């Protein structure tokens with residue numbers, strides 16, 4: 001394939017990915033001025049800055065992140081070991097990259113076992129009580145992003 005053809009094909013694939021992700025993310029509807037930066041990065045979901053203290057609480061409780069991830073939270077006894085250690089993740093990834101990986105990790109890792117915390121369509125076997133709902137709210141995701149950004 002000539003490189004211009006490859007470029008055209010790649011652009012089409014990227015555009016499809018962005019459209020699919022955009023269709024799933026609730027904030028696109030309530031905040032149409034917010035746009036994705038790209039396939040692996042996501043713009044802020046709310047106007048309120050994330051609260052790292054609450055983000056840590058969400059990671060330990062509602063997010064169940066420690067069932068899969070290890071993190072520098074020694075006060076929590078059992079950490080999972082099926083996912084990358086979150087220690088230093090704030091140095092490896094910028095906030096728009098962290099946000100995308102939490103909101104809809106399948107955009108970045110298509111076969112991942114990590115749940116899409118801001119997705120409510122296109123899911124399999126959702127319990128009736130959870131239908132039409134996201135696991136975390138946009139503000140909770142902002143809080144988690146703020147907390148992970150402190151892990152340098």
Ligand code: HEC
Nearest residue numbers: 063064065068082083084098101102109112113114115144
């Ligand atoms: C069911 C297991 C599971 C849960 C629960 C889970 N994750 Fe993950 N996560 C993974 C796996 C596995 C990966 C690595 C991507 C892959 O290869 O699938 C990952 C990747 C990530 C990454 C990218 C890490 C890097 O270094 O590239 C971040 C950030 C992340 N998860 C944050 C979270 C946060 C925050 C939560 C809770 C809100 C969470 N995860 C909950 C399994 C999980």
